[in-house]
Amino acid sequence: MSQTPVEKHVITEVRGRVGCITLNRPKALNALSLGMIRDITAALIAWRDDTHVLAVVVRGMGREGPFGAFCAGGDIRFFHQAALAGNPELEDFFTEEYALNHLVHTYPKPYIALMDGIVMGGGMGISQGASLRIVTERSKLAMPETGIGLFPDVGGGYFLSRCPGRLGEYLGLTGHVLGGTEAMSMGLADALMDSGRLTGLWETLGQTPFESGEAVERWCRNHEQKVFTRVVWPLAEIDRVFSLPSVGAIVSALAATPGDWAAQTLAMLNKRSPLMLHVVLEQVRRARRMGLADALRLERDMVRHCFQLRPGAASETVEGIRALAVDKDHSPRWNPARVEDVTPEMVAPFFVSPWPAHAHPLRSLS
Structure with a gap:
């Protein structure tokens, strides 16, 4: 046979x-x-x-x-x-x-x-x-990772942050296609x-x-x-809103802005992981000041934390994938559930490397 x-x-x-x-x-x-x-x-x-x-x-x-x-x-x-x-x-x-x-x-x-x-x-x-x-x-191009409780990785912080104005923050947070x-x-x-x-x-x-x-x-x-x-x-509007210092300020500005663009953008953000919206805003702004190798090393730190800060089913990323691709109920149980409930203490650990520099898995990149 x-x-x-x-x-x-x-x-x-x-x-x-x-x-x-x-x-x-x-x-x-x-x-x-x-x-x-x-x-x-x-x-x-x-x-x-x-x-x-x-x-x-x-x-x-x-x-x-x-x-x-x-x-x-x-x-x-x-x-x-x-x-x-x-x-x-x-x-x-x-x-x-x-x-x-x-x-x-x-x-x-x-x-x-x-x-x-x-x-x-x-x-x-x-x-x-x-x-x-x-x-x-x-x-159809996009970095839609906030929809699965992840962040725009694979160098996303690097190339999004180099888009004109604040388009990087806009694309990274919303996942717009x-x-x-x-x-x-x-x-x-x-x-x-x-x-x-x-x-x-x-x-x-x-x-x-x-x-x-x-x-x-x-x-x-x-x-x-x-x-x-x-x-x-609407580049002026994108720059005005997505240059604000926090996700809370961005959401408030969109809610106060008349017109379809602001309403649609707010609706997109309301579907994303509140925790990862805060993480991604920080990621894109850090990456804007980094070279490619350092941005990728940062992302390698971050992705480990996505799966290890809350291991197994408690991971925001595992829950996001479950809702989208496994159970397909499209109802992720984000933790925290609201943008205003995310604290700086929840965001900060994503930016602490779990490895010393000499042992980083991407230490050889230059």
Whole structure:
């Protein structure tokens, strides 16, 4: 009796002189497992020192075939199971994922992300450090972690805090989903492409005689949409509200502001973990003054605390994942339940490293 071959969740191949990575877990919207993180990392390290490979391009597989989805984030069901079981692979996951995020940001060759469809959480982590971030009319970008009692990790503090004005605080706290043109206007994408051109672009990567990595980038740019309507954002209002010193002040200002934007924003915040709203506001503001390596080390400290300050089912993150992805009742029992009940003493421990500097799991990042 023949065995069904195990489906590879990451397909790596060299086409012509381009290293090509396909995330191939479409039923899970290409959510990252520890094995996928290891496969992507291994390919990038091998190609970094391979003079034949001039550039790297990464895409996702959709349910109907290539493209249509990039990566919905980390495998949160695994987080839930591992946290309840005390599985040490949970620690390995975050250490290796953040090291991969650093590798993408610091990669010495062009790294091109084809960000079609859903690009959230961990998907942002493997795309925001790209030298060329290509979005389409189907792109949906977000860092929605406050909705599961987590924070925008994978370098989220670093790249959100570098958005114009106070957009970083706004996106980090609300988890607002951006379309392709919105991502362009916020500095989270470099080029817009019609999704119908992606397959042709991918096919020509292996057939074009590139002489340099820069030529690969230029070739991709040849396929971009030059003219599009930029999204007009209420930037003055976002800056006014999200520059306020506390979550309580932000919520009060939104409640006192007339209009749809303030009402919708307040409604989003009211669904998020009150504790993590306070943590994320502090995270984004700290990260604004940090380099990438230090921001990732901070996030590694924070994510350990998310699962260990209140272990097991008492973890705010475990409860948030339970409500969204396990029981799917969409009624998380946040603790505390209200923004005004969060104290500074609850927030401060997230920013204390559980490791001495010489023993930090990401001590080698520079």
